[in-house]
Amino acid sequence: MIDDTRCEKALRYLANTDEEAAMLKANVDRTEIKAKAMKAACFLTLSGTIAEREAQSLTNDSVRQAYEAHFKAIQDFQSVANRRALQVLVVDCWRTIQANRRTGNV
Numbered sequence: 001m002i003d004d005t006r007c008e009k010a011l012r013y014l015a016n017t018d019e020e021a022a023m024l025k026a027n028v029d030r031t032e033i034k035a036k037a038m039k040a041a042c043f044l045t046l047s048g049t050i051a052e053r054e055a056q057s058l059t060n061d062s063v064r065q066a067y068e069a070h071f072k073a074i075q076d077f078q079s080v081a082n083r084r085a086l087q088v089l090v091v092d093c094w095r096t097i098q099a100n101r102r103t104g105n106v
Helices: 004-016 018-045 050-059 061-103
Strands: none
Touching: 004 018, 004 061, 018 050, 018 061, 050 061
16 A cells, blocks of 8 residues: 555655756767767768678777767666656555545545
8 A cells, every 4th residue: 555655755756856867868868969979970981881881880999889878878867767657656546545535435
């Protein structure tokens, strides 16, 4: 059963992680742009067919590291986003329980 204390804890977590979630989402966007820019810059310096240049740019160490940073940023953001989604569910369940109590269903 979800009590008032648990709901309050969920609401506090949501309130305290708004800015963190926004910063992590911005970092996802930032690292994606950086990785794509590095790939494009590498692509322009290579020679060969388009397919060869594409393959070589994707296997470049600095480009791979940029994409790894991007994937880490996604992981960090999703971790907080998932915890926030769970807290929203807790609040929704609490609200349902409260509504049922008011109507005499519990």
